[in-house]
Amino acid sequence: MRCLVTGGAGFIGSNLVDALLARGDGVTVVDDLSTGRLDNLGSALAAGAELVELDIRDREPLERAVAAAAPETIFHLAAQIDVRRSVADPAFDASINVGGTANLLEAARRAEVPRLVFASTGGAIYGEGDGRQLPLAETEPVAPLSPYGQSKQAGELYLSLYERLYGTSSVCLRLGNVYGPRQDPLGEAGVIAIFCGLLRSGGRPTVYGDGLQTRDYIYVGDVVSAMLAAAGSEVRGPVNVGTGVETDVLALVSALAELSGSAFEPRFAPPRTGEVQRITIDPARARAELDWRPETALAEGLELTLASL
Numbered sequence: 001m002r003c004l005v006t007g008g009a010g011f012i013g014s015n016l017v018d019a020l021l022a023r024g025d026g027v028t029v030v031d032d033l034s035t036g037r038l039d040n041l042g043s044a045l046a047a048g049a050e051l052v053e054l055d056i057r058d059r060e061p062l063e064r065a066v067a068a069a070a071p072e073t074i075f076h077l078a079a080q081i082d083v084r085r086s087v088a089d090p091a092f093d094a095s096i097n098v099g100g101t102a103n104l105l106e107a108a109r110r111a112e113v114p115r116l117v118f119a120s121t122g123g124a125i126y127g128e129g130d131g132r133q134l135p136l137a138e139t140e141p142v143a144p145l146s147p148y149g150q151s152k153q154a155g156e157l158y159l160s161l162y163e164r165l166y167g168t169s170s171v172c173l174r175l176g177n178v179y180g181p182r183q184d185p186l187g188e189a190g191v192i193a194i195f196c197g198l199l200r201s202g203g204r205p206t207v208y209g210d211g212l213q214t215r216d217y218i219y220v221g222d223v224v225s226a227m228l229a230a231a232g233s234e235v236r237g238p239v240n241v242g243t244g245v246e247t248d249v250l251a252l253v254s255a256l257a258e259l260s261g262s263a264f265e266p267r268f269a270p271p272r273t274g275e276v277q278r279i280t281i282d283p284a285r286a287r288a289e290l291d292w293r294p295e296t297a298l299a300e301g302l303e304l305t306l307a308s309l
């Protein structure tokens with residue numbers, strides 16, 4: 001199959017690209033390398049993947065790239081992913097996550113691309129889970145608490161609009177908190193990447209508030225298998241890709257300390273405003289309709305992540 005992966009030089013995208021190549025697909029990566037890295041594509045480029053370096057906000061180059069690749073499936077992962085940056089500059093976030101997505105949909109329509117898989121968010125689209133029946137199903141109301149969550153919801157709505165207007169077949173995977181090899185441990189990355197980086201460099205983890213905030217951590221290999229299953233299915237609309245399991249920050253710290261056999265004493269800092277206190281998402285639809293389930297337990301995933309550093 002011919003595939004195009006936007007954001008393919010990033011953490012999740014490059015893991016997906018490797019899996020597509022391993023099953024014999026032809027792959028074109030579209031990425032502006034803003035947070036993605038050429039390093040992530042080292043083996044993929046050697047195995048025949050093509051990289052087109054462009055910004056998805058630039059409509060014409062994007063249309064040319066999609067037309068030239070003539071993909072059977074587009075995986076749309078390119079995005080502004082930093083929640084705090086989205087709060088500081090909502091219009092910038094929207095320009096990529098909404099404007100860029102609209103550009104991609106137009107390019108896909110013109111090139112008559114039959115199937116789109118969109119990387120949406122399960123962690124930021126539903127809003128606060130505390131006080132609700134967890135894990136949350138796709139039928140739960142969405143109520144994002146950040147411009148990032150809002151722009152992802154807008155992306156989902158554009159996909160469903162294109163389905164109504166033009167019959168473009170698409171599925172929106174609402175990913176939990178993804179972790180694993182190639183996640184950037186610097187800057188505003190996921191907490192597991194940051195903690196693993198600190199563990200390797202002998203640092204101490206900072207825990208904001210009481211450390212009892214929960215998330216639904218999902219290993220990147222499981223996210224990739226969900227993306228492959230979704231691409232090959234007829235399933236439409238939102239699908240949660242998570243474990244349904246709540247894990248708090250203190251549990252992460254002790255799991256990492258246990259795995260490494262070294263002291264990993266947290267430093268406590270004041271709580272961060274605007275953070276969701278509890279969230280976990282129900283993967284029942286993915287199980288029933290994609291025959292997908294998460295296969296990597298947290299301890300195993302943490303071990304694989306640490307080993308990759």
Ligand SMILES: NC(=O)c1ccc[n+]([C@@H]2O[C@H](COP(=O)([O-])OP(=O)(O)OC[C@H]3O[C@@H](n4cnc5c(N)ncnc54)[C@H](O)[C@@H]3O)[C@@H](O)[C@H]2O)c1
Pocket residue numbers: 006007008009010011012013030031032033034035036037054055056057076077078079080081096100119120121122123174175176177178179190
């Ligand atoms: N990591 C998570 O926990 C998580 C959770 C839910 C959803 N997602 C979604 O999954 C996707 C991939 O996230 P990731 O964690 O791999 O992040 P990442 O930053 O590693 O990947 C994003 C990629 O998009 C590229 N990109 C950014 N802006 C671009 C633009 N304007 N034009 C072209 N390319 C651009 C970056 O260079 C990067 O390679 C994103 O859509 C993100 O919103 C991630």
